Amino acid sequence: MSRLGVGMHDLIRELYPICRSITGEGVRATLRTLQTRIPLVIHEVPSGTRVFDWSVPLEWNITDAFIKNRHGKRIVDFHASNLHVMSYSAPVRTTMRLADLRPHLFTSAEHPEWIPYRTSYYKENWGFCLSHKQLSQLPDEEYEICIDSTLVPGALTYGECYLAGETSEEVLVSCHICHPSLCNDNLSGIAVATFLAETLLRRVLRYSYRFVFIPGTIGSITWLARNEQAVSRIRHGLVLTGVGAGDRVTYKRSRRGRAEIDRAMEQILKHSGEPYRVIDFFPYGYDERQYCSPGFDLPVGCFMRIPHGEYPEYHTSADDMDFVKPDALARSYSHCLAVFDLLEQDRTYVNKNPKCEPQLGRRGLYRAIAGQQERQNRELVLLWVLNLSDGRHSLLDIAERADVSFEEVQRAAEALVACDLLQEHAEPETQPKF
Numbered sequence: 004m005s006r007l008g009v010g011m012h013d014l015i016r017e018l019y020p021i022c023r024s025i026t027g028e029g030v031r032a033t034l035r036t037l038q039t040r041i042p043l044v045i046h047e048v049p050s051g052t053r054v055f056d057w058s059v060p061l062e063w064n065i066t067d068a069f070i071k072n073r074h075g076k077r078i079v080d081f082h083a084s085n086l087h088v089m090s091y092s093a094p095v096r097t098t099m100r101l102a103d104l105r106p107h108l109f110t111s112a113e114h115p116e117w118i119p120y121r122t123s124y125y126k127e128n129w130g131f132c133l134s135h136k137q138l139s140q141l142p143d144e145e146y147e148i149c150i151d152s153t154l155v156p157g158a159l160t161y162g163e164c165y166l167a168g169e170t171s172e173e174v175l176v177s178c179h180i181c182h183p184s185l186c187n188d189n190l191s192g193i194a195v196a197t198f199l200a201e202t203l204l205r206r207v208l209r210y211s212y213r214f215v216f217i218p219g220t221i222g223s224i225t226w227l228a229r230n231e232q233a234v235s236r237i238r239h240g241l242v243l244t245g246v247g248a249g250d251r252v253t254y255k256r257s258r259r260g261r262a263e264i265d266r267a268m269e270q271i272l273k274h275s276g277e278p279y280r281v282i283d284f285f286p287y288g289y290d291e292r293q294y295c296s297p298g299f300d301l302p303v304g305c306f307m308r309i310p311h312g313e314y315p316e317y318h319t320s321a322d323d324m325d326f327v328k329p330d331a332l333a334r335s336y337s338h339c340l341a342v343f344d345l346l347e348q349d350r351t352y353v354n355k356n357p358k359c360e361p362q363l364g365r366r367g368l369y370r371a372i373a374g375q376q377e378r379q380n381r382e383l384v385l386l387w388v389l390n391l392s393d394g395r396h397s398l399l400d401i402a403e404r405a406d407v408s409f410e411e412v413q414r415a416a417e418a419l420v421a422c423d424l425l426q427e428h429a430e431p432e433t434q435p436k437f
């Protein structure tokens with residue numbers, strides 16, 4: 004088992020007990036934990052702030068909640084699982100009979116052992132979530148109800164980690180931080196993003212990287228509203244979500260469909276040896292909905308393993324520490340890092356000997372190549388790179404056309420540069436690639 008996978012799993016374990024929502028102390032506590040690992044700036048946006056067609060909601064905090072039976076025993080206890088309280092529940096303290104309480108109780112008949120996860124952000128309400136099995140066993144008696152929460156003007160909190168590279172062009176990585184004790188949905192993305200930032204922090208980078216840790220939907224809308232001008236610097240982006248479980252990767256393309264990030268991800272997955280599928284953009288899902296809204300249309304795809312709603316554990320207490328696996332986390336991390344490496348290293352070159360093929364043998368390009376087949380494959384990659392390096396095709400273009408891995412193409416380009424057959428094509432930095 005990889006050390007990194009275990010490290011990410013441990014970070015998830017540390018964040019798991021925190022009761023998060025779209026605002027409140029849970030989000031702050033989560034971001035403070037991440038601050039011990041990466042340079043994260045915490046932003047606070049006051050309730051009521053207009054953000055495009057939305058406004059920042061009241062801040063929600065909770066300290067306790069329970070349902071007590073007539074013997075005074077807590078039969079539903081917020082401290083046993085924060086999923087027991089519907090997120091954004093208004094405060095309540097009363098007694099009522101089961102029949103009156105029922106409209107405020109949420110269960111999943113399909114999975115009678117699990118506690119479902121419910122929210123009521125934009126309509127004031129209160130509620131409890133419990134297993135269907137427990138509800139079916141509750142006697143019809145009077146219950147004491149308490150939700151000790153506050154719903155008052157405060158702020159929406161998000162975190163931003165900026166890693167400066169050689170250029171001001173940016174790679175955006177975004178994940179949501181608004182779910183309570185749920186592992187694959189929200190904590191896996193947080194863990195992988197944090198570890199990616201930690202790794203990139205130690206590297207010399209060509210691109211600048213901006214990691215945003217935001218509450219879903221209202222967080223990305225708020226971030227976009229506050230950074231409307233700055234988003235023009237974003238060249239590539241990924242939303243990371245649901246990256247800790249499942250046997251294969253799912254990549255959802257950006258709205259543009261053939262943006263460099265889409266092509267880079269497909270290229271890496273195709274040669275990764277891991278099962279994967281690539282799906283087209285659709286205007287539902289996670290924060291790619293906002294990044295890819297027509298007024299922004301950013302080149303931001305969504306990297307997942309199993310998409311939301313496609314696994315029974317989704318939005319239930321079964322999305323727990325056992326559901327997310329260190330190996331899945333580590334593989335997700337590796338694919339994303341490979342994509343960043345590709346973006347960092349993708350270049351356009353010019354063949355310095357474009358009139359007919361140069362003689363490759365006498366330049367020592369086949370040294371240390373043992374087998375005949377290997378030699379032929381290598382020669383073909385060298386010929387592809389020489390042929391398409393006319394200043395108009397990047398290494399990624401060549402890898403796609405030759406149907407070989409980016410790594411092979413890049414190695415061939417390095418060898419050709421070393422023997423002076425290839426030189427980098429000078430491209431003005433400010434010229435957008437699309």
Ligand code: ZN
Nearest residue numbers: 182188311318
């Ligand atoms: Zn969710």
